[in-house]
Structures are given as structure tokens and as C-alpha cells.
Amino acid sequence: MQIPEHLLTFDETRWMPEVEDGIWLPMLRAREKWRQAQDAWASQHSLDRTQFEQQMRQQKEQQT
Numbered sequence: 001m002q003i004p005e006h007l008l009t010f011d012e013t014r015w016m017p018e019v020e021d022g023i024w025l026p027m028l029r030a031r032e033k034w035r036q037a038q039d040a041w042a043s044q045h046s047l048d049r050t051q052f053e054q055q056m057r058q059q060k061e062q063q064t
Helices: 011-019 026-046 049-063
Strands: none
Touching: 011 026, 026 049
16 A cells, blocks of 8 residues: 655645635645645555555655
8 A cells, every 4th residue: 555645745836826815824834734635545544544544654755
């Protein structure tokens, strides 16, 4: 099972368009959107946050 690339590394250009108007710290909100997407993906694959982060580390190590 591979975590999608857009969930492995935060990319501001991908997440900023999803930030609602009027948010005081849009970068923080964009990161929260990324984190929520990670949690949703993990939940769909029956992983908790710890398991997701372990899989993410392993996958990143394999890429280098």
C-alpha cells in the first residue's frame, strides 16, 4: 500500500487554494487541510496516525 505523493510532503501550491477566505493564518490552515487529508486517507485504509506516520517515513526512505 502506497501513500499518495500529495500526502507525503506538504506542497503549498496544492493546499492553499482550499483555504477559505478570511482565514487569518492561511498557511497554517493549508497545513491543517493537508493533515486532515492524511487522516482521511489513513482512516480509509484502517491505519491510525502512528501507523500512517511510520508508513510515510518508510516510503520517504525508499524514495531517497
